[in-house]
Amino acid sequence: MRNMTSIVGRRAIALTSSRGSCARQLQLSLRIKTTISASQPKHAINCAQFRLLSYTRPWRREIPVSEPNRGDSKVWASADEAVADVKSGSVLLSAGFGLCGVASTLITALRRRGPESLHSLTAVSNNAGSEGRGGLALLTENGQIDRMIMSYLGANKKLEKQYLTGKIAVELCPQGTIAERIRAAGSGIPAFFTPTGGNTLIQSGSLPTRYSPDGTVVEFSPPRETRIFNGKAYLMETALPGDVAILRAWKVDKAGNCVFRHTTKTFAPLMAKAAKLTIVEAENIVEIGDIDPSEVNLPGIYVDRIVPATEPSQVEIVKTRSPEESSNNPPKAESEAQLRRNRIARRAAKELKPGFYVNLGVGIPTLAPSFLPPGQKVWIQSENGILGMGDYPLPEEVDPDIINAGKETTTLIPGASTFDSSESFSMIRGGHVDVSILGALQVSAGGDLANYMIPGKVFKGMGGAMDLVSNPDSTKIVVATEHTAKDGSSKIVQVCRLPVTGKGVVSTIITDLAVFQVDRKKGTLTLTETAPGVDVEEVRQKTDAEFSVAEELEVME
Numbered sequence: 146m147r148n149m150t151s152i153v154g155r156r157a158i159a160l161t162s163s164r165g166s167c168a169r170q171l172q173l174s175l176r177i178k179t180t181i182s183a184s185q186p187k188h189a190i191n192c193a194q195f196r197l198l199s200y201t202r203p204w205r206r207e208i209p210v211s212e213p214n215r216g217d218s219k220v221w222a223s224a225d226e227a228v229a230d231v232k233s234g235s236v237l238l239s240a241g242f243g244l245c246g247v248a249s250t251l252i253t254a255l256r257r258r259g260p261e262s263l264h265s266l267t268a269v270s271n272n273a274g275s276e277g278r279g280g281l282a283l284l285t286e287n288g289q290i291d292r293m294i295m296s297y298l299g300a301n302k303k304l305e306k307q308y309l310t311g312k313i314a315v316e317l318c319p320q321g322t323i324a325e326r327i328r329a330a331g332s333g334i335p336a337f338f339t340p341t342g343g344n345t346l347i348q349s350g351s352l353p354t355r356y357s358p359d360g361t362v363v364e365f366s367p368p369r370e371t372r373i374f375n376g377k378a379y380l381m382e383t384a385l386p387g388d389v390a391i392l393r394a395w396k397v398d399k400a401g402n403c404v405f406r407h408t409t410k411t412f413a414p415l416m417a418k419a420a421k422l423t424i425v426e427a428e429n430i431v432e433i434g435d436i437d438p439s440e441v442n443l444p445g446i447y448v449d450r451i452v453p454a455t456e457p458s459q460v461e462i463v464k465t466r467s468p469e470e471s472s473n474n475p476p477k478a479e480s481e482a483q484l485r486r487n488r489i490a491r492r493a494a495k496e497l498k499p500g501f502y503v504n505l506g507v508g509i510p511t512l513a514p515s516f517l518p519p520g521q522k523v524w525i526q527s528e529n530g531i532l533g534m535g536d537y538p539l540p541e542e543v544d545p546d547i548i549n550a551g552k553e554t555t556t557l558i559p560g561a562s563t564f565d566s567s568e569s570f571s572m573i574r575g576g577h578v579d580v581s582i583l584g585a586l587q588v589s590a591g592g593d594l595a596n597y598m599i600p601g602k603v604f605k606g607m608g609g610a611m612d613l614v615s616n617p618d619s620t621k622i623v624v625a626t627e628h629t630a631k632d633g634s635s636k637i638v639q640v641c642r643l644p645v646t647g648k649g650v651v652s653t654i655i656t657d658l659a660v661f662q663v664d665r666k667k668g669t670l671t672l673t674e675t676a677p678g679v680d681v682e683e684v685r686q687k688t689d690a691e692f693s694v695a696e697e698l699e700v701m702e
Contacts (some may be wrong), residue, residue, distance in 0.1 A: 208232050208234050208235045208236070208388045209232065210232075210235075210388050210389065210421040210422045211230050211422065213422070213449040213450075218399070219399060219400070219401050219445075219448060219449065219450055219451050220399055220430065220451045220452075221450050221451065221452050222452075223254075223452060223453075224250045224251050224253070224254035224426060224452045224455070225254045225257065226452075227251070227254070227424050227450045227452045228251060228254045228255050228258070228391075228424065229258075231255065231258075231263060231388075231389050232263075232388075233262075233263055233264045233265050233266070234265045234266070234267075235266055235267070235387075235388040235389055236266075236267045236268075236269065236386070236387045236388045236389075237255075237266050237267065237268045237269065237290075237387060237388070237389050237390075237391065238269045238270075238327065238387035238389070238390040238391070238412075238416035238419060238420050239252070239268055239269065239270040239280075239281055239390075239391055239416075240270075240390070240391065240392035240393065240411065240412045240413035240416050240417075241270065241271070241280065241392075241393070241409070241411065241412065241413075242271050242272075242408065242411040242412070242529045242530075242548070242552070242566075243271075243272065243274075243275070243280070243461040243462075243548060243552035244274060244275055244278065244279050244280055244458075244459040244460065244461045244545075244552070245408055245409055245411075245458075245460070245461070245529075245545060245546060245548045245552070246392070246393055246405070246408065246409030246410070246411060246413060246546070247274065247279060247280045247393060247459070248391040248392050248393045248424075248425075248426050249279055249280075249393070249426075249454075249456035249457075249458075249459065250393075250426040250452065250453075250454045250455050250456045251391040251393075251424055251426050251452070252274075252279070252280065252281065252283055252284065252391065253283065253456060255284060255289070255391075256283045256284055256287050256289070258289075259287070259289075260287060260288045260289050263289055264288065264289050264291070265291045266284065266289055266290045266291060266292075267290070267291065267292040267293075267294065268281050268284065268285075268290045268292070268293050268294070269293075269294045269295070269323070269327070269385060269387060269416075270293070270294075270295055270412070271295060271296055271297060271320060271323065271411065271412060271566075272295055272296070272297045272298070272299050272301075272606075273285055273293055273295060273298070273299075273301055273304050274301070275300075275301070275459075275461050276300070276301045276302060276303050276304070277303075278459065278461075279456075279459050281293070282301060282303070282304065285301075285303070285304050285307060285313060286303055288312075290313060291313060291314065292313065292314040292315075292316065293313060293314070293315045293316065294316045294318060294323070294385070295315065295316075295317065295318070295323070295606065296317065296318055296319055296320035296323055296606050296607060296608050296609070297320070297605060297606035297607075297608045298315065298317075298604065298605045298606045299605060299606075305604075308356065309356055309360065310356065310358055310360075311355060311356045311357045311358045311363070314354050314355040314364065315354065315355075316352075316354050316366060317352055317366070317606045317607065318347075319341050319342055319347065319607055319608075319609065319610075319611040319612050320528065320566070320570070320607075320608050320609040320612060321339075321341055321528075321566070321569075321570030321573060321574060321609055321611075321612035321615075322339060322341050322342065322382055322611075322612070323385065323412075323566075324412065324415060324565075324566035324567045324569075324570055325337065325339065325382065325567060325570065326382055326383065326384055326385035327384075327385050327387075327412065327415045327416055327419045327567075328415050328418075328419070328567045329382075329384040329385075330384035330385050330386035330387075330418075330419035331386075331415060331416075331417075331418025331419035331447075332418070334384060335383065335384050336381050336382065336383045336384060337381070337382060338372060338374065338379035338380065338381050338382075339379060339380055339382055339574065339615070340377065340378075340379055340380075340574065340615040340616065341380070341574065341611050341612045341615045342369070342380050342611050342615075343371070343378050343379070343380060343615075343647075343648070344378070344645065344647075344648035345611065345644065345645055345646065345647070345648070346366070346644050347366065347369065347380065347611070348368070348369050348371065348380055349368055350365055350366050350367050350368030350369070351365060351366070352365060352366040353365060353366075354366050369381055369382065384419075385419065386419050386420070386421075387416065387419055387420040387421070388420065388421050388422065389420055389421070389422045389423075389424065390416040390417050390419065390420035390422070390423045390424070391424050391425075391426075392412075392413040392416060392417060392423070392424075392425050392426070393409065393413070393425070393426050393427075393428070393454060393458075394409075394413070394425050394426075394427050394428070394442075394443070395409070395427075395428050395429065395546070396427065396428070396429045396431060396436060397425055397427035397429070397430055397431070397448070397451050398430075398431050398432060398433050398434070398435055398436050398445070399430065399431075399432060399433050399451070400433045400445040401425070401444075401445030401446070401447070401448030401449075401451060402436050402441045402443070402444060402445045402448075403417075403425060403427075403441070403442055403443035403445075403448065404436060404440055404441065404442055405442045405443070406546040407530075407531075407544070407546045407547045407557070407563045408527075408529050408530050408531060408546060408547055408548050408563055409546050410442065410530050410563060410564060410565040410566075411529055411530055411565060411566045412565070412566055413443070413565070414442060414443045414447075414565050415565060415566065415567055417443055417447040417448060418447050422449050422450070423447055423448050423449050423450070424449065424450040424451075424452065425448050425450070425451050425452070426451075426452050426453070426454040427451055427452070427453060427454055428454045428458075430451060430453060458545040458546065459545065460543070460545045460548070460554055461548070461552040461553075462548075462551065462552050462553040462554070463543060463553075463554050464537045464553040464554050464555075465537055465538055465539060465540045465542075465543060465554065466536055466537040466538070466539065467539075468539065470536075470537075471536050474515060475487060475490070475491075475512070475515040475516055476512065476515070485627060485657035486509050486512060486627075486657075487512070487516075488657050488676060488701065488702075489509050489625050489626070489627070489655055489656060489657055490509055490510075490512035490513045490515070490516055490625065491516040491701075491702055492655045492660060492674070492701050492702065493509070493510065493512075493513040493516075493582055493623060493625045493655050494513045494514070494515075494516035494517050496513075496580050496582065496621070496623050496653065497513060497514070497517060497521075497523045497580060498523075498579070499521050499522065499523070500522065500523065500524070501523045501524070501579040501580055502523070502524045502526055502532070502572075502577065502578050502579050503523050503524070503525055503526065503578065503579060503580045503581070503582070504525070504526045504527070504528065504573065504578050504580075504581040504582075504613060505525060505581075505582050506581075506582060506583040506584050506596075506610070506613075507550070507551045507584070508584045509584060509625045509626065509627075510582035510583060510584060510625050513582060513625070526569070526572060526573075526578055527549050527550045527555075527569075528550050528566075528569050528570065528573065528608075528609040528612070528613070529548065529549065529550050529566070529569065530563050530564050530565060530566060530568070530569050531547075531549070531555075531557065531561065531562075531563055532561060532562050532563075532564075532572070533557055533558045533559075533560055533561025533562060534549060534555055534556075534557065534558070534561070535555065535556035535557055535558040535561070536555070536556055537553070537554065537555060537556070538554055538555065538556045542556060550608075550609065570609070570612050573609070573612050573613055573615070573616075573620070574612055574615050574616055575616070575619075576616040576618070576619025576620050577619075578620045579620065579621065580620065580621045580623060581613045581614070581620050581621070581622055581623070582623045582624075582625050583596060583610065583613065583614070583622065583623070583624055583625070584596055584624070584625065584626050585624045585626040585636060586599065586630075586636065586643055587636055587637075587638050587641045587642065587643050588624050588626070588636065588637060588638070588641070588651050588654055589638055589639065589640055589641045589690065590637075590638075590639050590640075590663070590668065590669065590670040590690040590691060590692065591648075591649055591663070591665070591668035591669075591670075592617075592622075592648075592649045592650055592651040592652065592663040592665045592668070593640075593641045593645050593647070593648050593649060593650070593651070594614060594622070594624065594641075594645060594646045594647050594650055594651050595641045595643035595644060595645050595646055596610055596646050597610055597611075597644070597646055598643060598644045599643060600643075600644070607646060610646045610647075611646055611647060614646060614647035614650040614651075615647065617647070617649070617650040617651075617652065617665065621652050621653070622647075622650050622651050622652055622653075623651070623652065623653045623654075623655065624651050624653070624654045624655065625655045625656075626654075626655075626656060627656060627657050628656035628657055628658040628659070628687055628688070629687055634689075635687055635688050635689040635690075636656070637654060637656070637661065637670075637688045637689060637690045638689040638690055639689055639690045639691060649665045649668070650665070651663050651665075652665065654670075657676060658675065658676050658679050658683070658684055658687065659672055659674060659675050659676065659679065659684045659688075659701075660672075660673050660674035660675075660701060661673065661692060662695075669692075669693070670690055670691065670692040670693070671692060671693050671694070671695055672684060672692050672693070672694045672695060672698065673695045673698065673699060674698070674699045674700065674701045675698065675699075675700060675701065676700075676701045677700055677701065681694055681698070
């Protein structure tokens, strides 16, 4: 155990931590400290509500950036020349999602400068690229990044090791919140309130950000101020500006007007607006006037430098189908495990009504559309910027600029649209999505969901999950998961023992054994359906949570 006291602005914070633990004791010198009483609604926060005197992050430094000369040409001969004056300690906004839309040419040029010339960068991105292949992984592996602000670690084992041994700080932040913080910075808005992350480690400031080499936590995420609007708690998030933004566009004219293809939009337009200096690598550089004004995705006022893209576009996960396969054909149940998955997906499909706008998490939820009745259409929303996602492509249809939230290749159906991450999460937080089906590590009798972290084992990040469950009154949250974990323990628990993604958010739980309905206001669970051959007693034996049984108990198909 180790005690550490740090002063941030006027905040005196006493930290107690050990490896694998997020235990934290906070003693804060605050102007206001209000405890929410037990008599308030369940969705109200149950920890201290903070209003801090200063919101300046301790890592944030003012780095001088070369001022653009408006009269000069924006086109530079090479990426090496364009990044030559990027300074150590800069905050780097790096656009892209996985490897899609990543500024590979500019990242390679930054790597060529080496850690002796360029180091101590704070990089902001959805994730850190792919280990040994591309994206910001090229800079983290080269020792040039000191801090990452991101939503998802993913399968980058080298970065995970650097993080756990104290070589790099990782500030995890929900995907939609990152997008909105960047958008706010570009719009001159210093802070805003969001429902995302309420009653989680985000709110309490308990996510480990930096470890010491011996594995002790030496820095935690900052706690968020909260405020009640219309009876619901919201967290205050601050704007996230950058010194330099790097992005990749399909077509750019010499005035800097940019066109992005499909899912390369994600963070690119947002980051360009939030940085002091924006550098774009263009697959096609055209003359002024060659782009129709109605096709411009990013006006030239936000772009300072343009370089030719010399690195090819990459795909993180190429996933294809044969001509005989389609989303209308359920996967064959060739094993007991696939039989269970199909049973869950078949029942989940009943939650998708004709014309619904739906978001599907990775894994079992993605199988649900294959069990829809012939001719029934739903609009699948993918949080990386698609409304109207289709099947996996045929091998000859693979397009590196069209991927899903799992970074896999996908297709667009007729009538589809693509957009940036701010637009995507406006649909999600605003309750415009009808149903969101997610997987779970644990789900409680009261509808609490845990699906992003197992302390000491799994710490990949929340991605967009916290945003997806942030408005359960407007978007129905359905959990589709196997009833028990690999070790045989129940995933349906009375109280979540894992860090929660959202509190009191789940309405329906579908497993391979049963279906439960959650009364989110009362915090109670009712068994409404059982799988063929499964009786109530078996469900009770394999369920940690207390539940009642519906008067008319049905059988799942």
